[in-house]
Amino acid sequence: MIARLIADMVELLAQLKLRQQLLRSGLWCWSMEIRNAVVDDHRRIVEVMVEWWGGRDLSASLLKIFFIHFQNTCFIAEQEHELAGFLVGFFSQCNQGEAYIQFAGVNPQYRREGVGKRLYNEFFAVCRSHSIVTVKSSTSPENTLSILFHQVLGFTILPGDGEINGIEVTNSYLTENDPKVLFERNL
Numbered sequence: 001m002i003a004r005l006i007a008d009m010v011e012l013l014a015q016l017k018l019r020q021q022l023l024r025s026g027l028w029c030w031s032m033e034i035r036n037a038v039v040d041d042h043r044r045i046v047e048v049m050v051e052w053w054g055g056r057d058l059s060a061s062l063l064k065i066f067f068i069h070f071q072n073t074c075f076i077a078e079q080e081h082e083l084a085g086f087l088v089g090f091f092s093q094c095n096q097g098e099a100y101i102q103f104a105g106v107n108p109q110y111r112r113e114g115v116g117k118r119l120y121n122e123f124f125a126v127c128r129s130h131s132i133v134t135v136k137s138s139t140s141p142e143n144t145l146s147i148l149f150h151q152v153l154g155f156t157i158l159p160g161d162g163e164i165n166g167i168e169v170t171n172s173y174l175t176e177n178d179p180k181v182l183f184e185r186n187l
């Protein structure tokens with residue numbers, strides 16, 4: 001009984017050490033599975049969104065319809081069945097050659113390990129294979145991390161009709177008087 005307990009502990013420590021080594025080598029993120037979303041992922045994401053967005057509840061904007069009709073442009077990152085991240089995007093029906101990323105989030109336990117970048121790269125790849133040449137996205141002006149992340153990934157901020165903290169914003173993009181920073185990236 002005690003021997004078994006010790007063996008389990010040794011195994012656990014070995015796994016932790018392996019994870020640390022993988023993290024340091026940058027390989028950890030590449031061992032993560034990225035797959036297209038399925039309907040049940042909507043429920044799993046809604047359950048964690050408030051925590052992942054630091055207390056903000058944006059779940060009402062994440063419609064289940066995306067997980068029914070846009071599975072080929074929505075991606076899930078998983079580590080041993082644990083939800084590590086997601087991206088919800090679609091191809092524009094009106095503007096040919098254009099796609100839009102509506103939401104992306106990474107489990108706080110897996111941040112800064114390249115998961116967000118991998119999810120965006122998966123989306124860029126499916127876009128390229130469908131002759132999409134421009135990807136757009138938006139975020140709240142207070143979400144400075146998201147602004148930085150998009151800029152690092154090659155997005156530029158589009159001109160708006162206002163400015164908050166020195167950043168161009170569009171005041172009524174999705175909702176009246178709810179400023180958003182708009183991004184664009186050419187593929």
Ligand SMILES: CC(C)(COP(=O)(O)OP(=O)(O)OC[C@H]1O[C@@H](n2cnc3c(N)ncnc32)[C@H](O)[C@@H]1OP(=O)(O)O)[C@@H](O)C(=O)NCCC(=O)NCCS
Nearest residue numbers: 052103104105106111112113114115116117139146149152
């Ligand atoms: C924004 C978010 C998706 C980034 O995901 P992530 O997996 O942590 O990002 P990555 O590890 O792929 O980072 C890519 C690059 O972005 C920059 N970056 C990401 N997080 C950063 C941080 N906390 N501080 C500084 N730079 C950061 C870095 O340049 C990083 O590259 P590097 O680690 O090689 O220097 C994640 O922080 C998140 O889910 N935030 C809450 C939800 C949200 O705001 N979503 C975005 C808009 S819908």
